Amino acid sequence: xxxxxxxxxxxxxxxxxxxxxxAGIIEAASSLFASNGFKGTTTREIAKAAxxxxxxxxxxxxxxxxxxxxxxxxxxxxxxxxxxxxxxAAKRDDERVFTLIASYRIKRMSDxxxxxxxxxxxxxxxxLSDMFFRNQHRTVxxxxxxxxxxxxKEGAFREVDPLLAARAFIGMIVYHRLVHELFQxxxxxxxxxxxxxxxALFLDGIRTKTSTIENVRRLRL
Amino acid sequence: xxxxxxxxxxxxxxxxxxxxxxAGIIEAASSLFASNGFKGTTTREIAKAAxxxxxxxxxxxxxxxxxxxxxxxxxxxxxxxxxxxxxxAAKRDDERVFTLIASYRIKRMSDxxxxxxxxxxxxxxxxLSDMFFRNQHRTVxxxxxxxxxxxxKEGAFREVDPLLAARAFIGMIVYHRLVHELFQxxxxxxxxxxxxxxxALFLDGIRTKTSTIENVRRLRL
DNA sequence: TGATTTGGTGAGTAAACACTTACTAACCTC
DNA sequence: GAGGTTAGTAAGTGTTTACTCACCAAATCA
Numbered sequence: 255x256x257x258x259x260x261x262x263x264x265x266x267x268x269x270x271x272x273x274x275x276x277a278g279i280i281e282a283a284s285s286l287f288a289s290n291g292f293k294g295t296t297t298r299e300i301a302k303a304a305x306x307x308x309x310x311x312x313x314x315x316x317x318x319x320x321x322x323x324x325x326x327x328x329x330x331x332x333x334x335x336x337x338x339x340x341x342x343a344a345k346r347d348d349e350r351v352f353t354l355i356a357s358y359r360i361k362r363m364s365d366x367x368x369x370x371x372x373x374x375x376x377x378x379x380x381x382l383s384d385m386f387f388r389n390q391h392r393t394v395x396x397x398x399x400x401x402x403x404x405x406x407k408e409g410a411f412r413e414v415d416p417l418l419a420a421r422a423f424i425g426m427i428v429y430h431r432l433v434h435e436l437f438q439x440x441x442x443x444x445x446x447x448x449x450x451x452x453x454a455l456f457l458d459g460i461r462t463k464t465s466t467i468e469n470v471r472r473l474r475l
Numbered sequence: 476x477x478x479x480x481x482x483x484x485x486x487x488x489x490x491x492x493x494x495x496x497x498a499g500i501i502e503a504a505s506s507l508f509a510s511n512g513f514k515g516t517t518t519r520e521i522a523k524a525a526x527x528x529x530x531x532x533x534x535x536x537x538x539x540x541x542x543x544x545x546x547x548x549x550x551x552x553x554x555x556x557x558x559x560x561x562x563x564a565a566k567r568d569d570e571r572v573f574t575l576i577a578s579y580r581i582k583r584m585s586d587x588x589x590x591x592x593x594x595x596x597x598x599x600x601x602x603l604s605d606m607f608f609r610n611q612h613r614t615v616x617x618x619x620x621x622x623x624x625x626x627x628k629e630g631a632f633r634e635v636d637p638l639l640a641a642r643a644f645i646g647m648i649v650y651h652r653l654v655h656e657l658f659q660x661x662x663x664x665x666x667x668x669x670x671x672x673x674x675a676l677f678l679d680g681i682r683t684k685t686s687t688i689e690n691v692r693r694l695r696l
Numbered sequence: 697t698g699a700t701t702t703g704g705t706g707a708g709t710a711a712a713c714a715c716t717t718a719c720t721a722a723c724c725t726c
Numbered sequence: 727g728a729g730g731t732t733a734g735t736a737a738g739t740g741t742t743t744a745c746t747c748a749c750c751a752a753a754t755c756a
Contacts, residue, residue, distance in 0.1 A: 269721085269733055269734070271732095272732080272733085275733080291512065291514065291515075291599065293511075293512065293515045294512075294514045294599065296713070296714085297713080297714060298714090306734080308715080308735095309715090309716080309717090309734080309735060309736080309737095310733070312714085312716080313734085316715095317714080318714065318715090373594055374598060376657040376658060377512060377595060377598070377657065378511075378512065378515065383658075384659075391654075392660075414675075415663075415668075415672055418664065419672070419676060421647070421650065421654065422647040422672075422676055424650065425646045425647040425648070425650030426642070426643040426646040426647060427646070428646070428650050429642065429646030429649050430642060430646060433612075433642065436594075437597060437605065438605075442636075442638065443636060443639065447636075451635055451636055451639045451640070451643075452639070452643055454635075454680075455640060455677070455680040455681060456676070456680060457680075458680040458681070459675075459676040459677060459678075459680025459681075460679070463684065490702090490704070491703080492702095493702085493703085496703080517742080518743080518744060518745080527704080528704070528705055528706080529744085530706080530745090530746080530747090531703075531704060533744085533746080534703080534704085538744080538745080539744065539745090
């Protein structure tokens with residue numbers, strides 16, 4: 255009598271609803287893509303990290319690239335920062351405007367995977383990397399340029415190309431993170447000190463020296 | 476009569492001496508690694524680009540990683556810049572010191588693959604990426620910090636953390652290239668204008684306002 | 697001239713890869 | 727509780743990958 259091939263019951267993981275699984279996959283994949291890049295991450299690893307089978311992964315996302323695209327598309331919001339800055343901007347509180355922006359990037363940096371994800375997507379030339387850059391950097395960068403332009407017109411800042419000046423400021427901050435996160439160069443100062451130094455350097459560089467008047471007063475007092 | 480398997484003569488490429496082949500391989504691989512990263516580049520592509528067989532590639536480099544390491548190890552020199560700057564530094568010509576450094580990164584950028592290679596190696600966590608970073612950035616960065624510290628002691632620059640100030644300056648420049656090369660944001664100004672703007676911003680930000688005295692004189696004239 | 701070294705190849709190989717197939721089991725109605 | 731839909735899997739498939747093997751021929755040397 256031939257042994258009937260008794261089909262052993264298949265291990266069923268958890269049976270989560272669709273949106274929960276999707277979120278789980280995206281989170282797992284997100285961190286893997288951030289540390290190893292697109293080519294450096296295998297679908298098997300992703301499935302394992304998400305606690306499911308590879309087959310199920312492909313039921314949710316038709317291709318590995320589609321999953322990657324979904325991740326990039328999801329990581330958009332940066333508008334909360336602009337909203338917070340708006341108030342300070344209305345009061346022309348330069349210190350506060352630039353400190354808020356710098357702190358956001360240096361201290362909070364909501365999602366530590368963002369920078370790596372952004373760099374990888376740009377280097378690997380993903381089709382969505384442009385949009386990703388736009389959402390993550392360019393809006394802030396253009397907002398800052400707009401603010402600088404306004405302050406120039408008001409005579410508070412001296413005549414410079416606002417786009418270049420904005421890029422200079424963002425550059426200081428982003429490079430700081432980059433060096434720190436990618437090359438493990440330690441932060442030898444507290445985040446507050448660091449932010450304060452960058453903001454002071456920048457504002458002293460761009461402000462018209464109206465303070466001259468005050469200095470004169472002080473000198474003659 | 477069984478057809479004797481007549482061994483057709485093997486195509487022999489060129490028979491170059493060792494060092495020539497090595498150089499050819501390194502050049503081909505270098506540009507491929509820079510555009511696609513380590514994982515994104517196949518040994519077959521490299522061999523094809525170098526015009527040789529894969530087997531020969533592995534005669535010269537035992538593994539793909541070894542080839543990659545050889546490339547990173549080779550791309551070192553940055554000392555020429557420091558030498559050129561030294562002269563201006565001796566004369567305390569701040570404008571010239573910082574303009575030279577900025578121009579080097581923004582205009583010349585000897586090897587356009589360098590930035591991509593550096594970022595890829597850091598992201599992919601290659602063991603040599605630290606050394607690579609050290610050779611390419613850290614020396615310049617530490618040199619600048621040293622110069623700033625000297626100028627602070629001389630009273631020409633105001634009291635700031637020299638390391639942070641140096642990083643701020645390098646940050647402006649590197650971010651500019653990054654944005655331009657990785658995200659295709661166009662340079663809307665000539666390289667000269669760009670460099671001049673960054674240098675002016677930075678120097679105005681870090682210099683002590685001895686000009687106050689002069690401004691006072693001017694006001695009372 | 698003949699042996700040795702050096703530069704070269706075509707045709708593999710085992711493992712890893714993205715993605716498929718064919719199926720099962722839980723849940724949700726009516 | 728039958729019938730459909732949704733969530734899940736084990737076990738593939740064909741291809742690509744880094745790397746090897748066995749062999750060949752042009753230089754160089756004895």
